[in-house]
Amino acid sequence: MKFLTILSVLAFVASALPGGHDSEGTANAPCKPGTGKDHVSPRPHIVPSPKHPRLPVPNPPKRTRVCHVETHGDGVTDDSAFVLAAFHKCNRGGHVVFRANTTYIIGTAMDWTFLSHIDIDIQGTLKFTDDTDYWQANSFRFVYQNVTTFFKLGGDNVSIYGGGTLDGSGQAWYDLYAADIYILRPVLIGIDGLRDSVIADLNLRYSPMYYTFVANASNVVFDGISIIGASTSTHVAKNTDGWDTYRSADITIQNSVVVNGDDCVSFKPNSTHVLVQSLSCTGSHGISVGSLGQYVGAYDIVEHVWVGNVSMHDASDGARIKVWPNAPSAMSGDLQGGGGDGRVDNVTYDGMRIDNVDYAIEITQCYGQKNLTLCTAYPSPLTISNIVFRNFQGTTSTHYAPEIAAFACSSTAVCGNIYASAIDVQSPGGGNLSYCLNQVEANLDVTCTDTWLGFN
Ligand SMILES: *[C@@H]1O[C@H](CO)[C@@H](O)[C@H](O)[C@H]1NC(C)=O
Ligand SMILES: *[C@@H]1O[C@H](CO)[C@@H](O)[C@H](O)[C@H]1NC(C)=O
Ligand SMILES: *[C@@H]1O[C@H](CO)[C@@H](O)[C@H](O)[C@H]1NC(C)=O
Ligand SMILES: *[C@@H]1O[C@H](CO)[C@@H](O)[C@H](O)[C@H]1NC(C)=O
Ligand SMILES: *[C@@H]1O[C@H](CO)[C@@H](O)[C@H](O)[C@H]1NC(C)=O
Ligand SMILES: *[C@@H]1O[C@H](CO)[C@@H](O)[C@H](O)[C@H]1NC(C)=O
Ligand SMILES: *[C@@H]1O[C@H](CO)[C@@H](O)[C@H](O)[C@H]1NC(C)=O
Ligand SMILES: *[C@@H]1O[C@H](CO)[C@@H](O)[C@H](O)[C@H]1NC(C)=O
Ligand SMILES: *[C@@H]1O[C@H](CO)[C@@H](O)[C@H](O)[C@H]1NC(C)=O
Numbered sequence: 001m002k003f004l005t006i007l008s009v010l011a012f013v014a015s016a017l018p019g020g021h022d023s024e025g026t027a028n029a030p031c032k033p034g035t036g037k038d039h040v041s042p043r044p045h046i047v048p049s050p051k052h053p054r055l056p057v058p059n060p061p062k063r064t065r066v067c068h069v070e071t072h073g074d075g076v077t078d079d080s081a082f083v084l085a086a087f088h089k090c091n092r093g094g095h096v097v098f099r100a101n102t103t104y105i106i107g108t109a110m111d112w113t114f115l116s117h118i119d120i121d122i123q124g125t126l127k128f129t130d131d132t133d134y135w136q137a138n139s140f141r142f143v144y145q146n147v148t149t150f151f152k153l154g155g156d157n158v159s160i161y162g163g164g165t166l167d168g169s170g171q172a173w174y175d176l177y178a179a180d181i182y183i184l185r186p187v188l189i190g191i192d193g194l195r196d197s198v199i200a201d202l203n204l205r206y207s208p209m210y211y212t213f214v215a216n217a218s219n220v221v222f223d224g225i226s227i228i229g230a231s232t233s234t235h236v237a238k239n240t241d242g243w244d245t246y247r248s249a250d251i252t253i254q255n256s257v258v259v260n261g262d263d264c265v266s267f268k269p270n271s272t273h274v275l276v277q278s279l280s281c282t283g284s285h286g287i288s289v290g291s292l293g294q295y296v297g298a299y300d301i302v303e304h305v306w307v308g309n310v311s312m313h314d315a316s317d318g319a320r321i322k323v324w325p326n327a328p329s330a331m332s333g334d335l336q337g338g339g340g341d342g343r344v345d346n347v348t349y350d351g352m353r354i355d356n357v358d359y360a361i362e363i364t365q366c367y368g369q370k371n372l373t374l375c376t377a378y379p380s381p382l383t384i385s386n387i388v389f390r391n392f393q394g395t396t397s398t399h400y401a402p403e404i405a406a407f408a409c410s411s412t413a414v415c416g417n418i419y420a421s422a423i424d425v426q427s428p429g430g431g432n433l434s435y436c437l438n439q440v441e442a443n444l445d446v447t448c449t450d451t452w453l454g455f456n
Pocket of ligand 6: 049255
């Protein structure tokens, strides 16, 4: 493949034709915005607010060359080879453009873990085919919870933005899942080993499963992400979590809007230094730690998490921490899991607006156990400590009225330093009771009751 070098300028323009020629006109360096079909988006300016993450927002050097992704343009033929060609050609210092008003058909599972120092400017739409047989046979398999993904994104110093759309063609999957719950539905954005990167200004639509799974990642910022997608049939879109983080540190998720049917954001095992802020979530299961401790022999850590300035609408929960109790093998008939070890430590939820949410706050160390006596008789080995809830406002749903929250530890020995203050939340009838189990009630500025309307 010939690369065209232009004078002393470090720019060259390359088409993305696999093994093909350079088909585009020359451009002035470095990455001139251009107009019309050659438009190159500027990088988004990301302002962390209200909190600043521990590490600076990644801002690698400017890119000096542009590759436009070609397309068959017929709306059916797989464009994946063009995508890979452009990524390889513009890797290490380039800017890949998916043109505006253009739909790229993606029908091949692609490994994008080789990316390094690249901007990926998605102005158009990447539409994943609904060939459920192909994807079930070829999607990437992650070790955790049978997660599979359309593609695997990894590497370092990657910036993805552009205002375009990733469309998972979820309807075929929602319908198939209704017929067979054992099918493996791909996650729309599968991240494995991504470092010092930004994903911003994108629309994520109709994911078959979770929208974003963030594994083995560090220092990744998500900003300005719009997530929407519901089923148009009677088969509900299930497990459509906005983000799940796993084995990852220094992840920031902010300034985004999520309309979905499962966790808005969920912190899975080994999520540390995660910052979630300025989100609007509608229809979700809240912003959740866990569930953790389901598997004997595992050691799950979630710590140094800050969640704030979130508005939560039409949800089952606002802030949620779910941990399984202990599971002696003799109890295996009664228990679906539990007994896993680990810790949830230093988690703060500061600033949440509640609107038609079943429980504004729900912390349980009895997750998955229907017998409360057994939960407290076999306290979780997975400890919970240094948890703060403050500045909650709004009105719950009628679901657990007059309760607005539940604070349930399996024992004071494994769960403590839980604080709640400025919880200005009422149920629609005006009640504001909170279920409290094994709490230091002086730390909770709520009115405790000992019935648990929301128990499992
Ligand atoms: C995309 O389509 C819109 C609406 O038709 C048009 O205004 C815009 O100029 C187009 N953009 C490009 C880059 O062709
Ligand atoms: C990626 O960028 C970060 C700064 O954001 C830098 O510290 C790191 O060395 C870069 N990684 C590589 C492999 O160049
Ligand atoms: C993460 O990294 C570990 C260790 O290298 C590896 O075993 C695992 O497959 C990676 N991916 C996921 C999703 O855990
Ligand atoms: C993963 O898939 C296997 C086989 O279908 C199933 O037995 C297992 O329960 C699944 N695990 C999870 C965590 O969903
Ligand atoms: C989480 O971290 C702990 C402590 O380093 C480790 O023992 C455990 O295996 C990790 N779990 C996962 C799923 O990576
Ligand atoms: C809080 O979030 C909203 C969007 O939900 C945003 O408009 C506002 O600027 C954020 N406030 C701060 C202080 O960051
Ligand atoms: C608690 O987590 C915050 C991040 O939310 C971090 O800044 C702080 O240092 C942590 N505190 C401790 C004691 O580790
Ligand atoms: C809960 O478990 C205890 C202890 O095994 C048992 O005595 C009790 O009957 C159980 N309660 C229910 C409702 O099953
Ligand atoms: C709960 O409501 C009562 C009656 O309106 C009020 O006096 C009390 O301050 C409220 N408690 C909290 C924690 O908001």
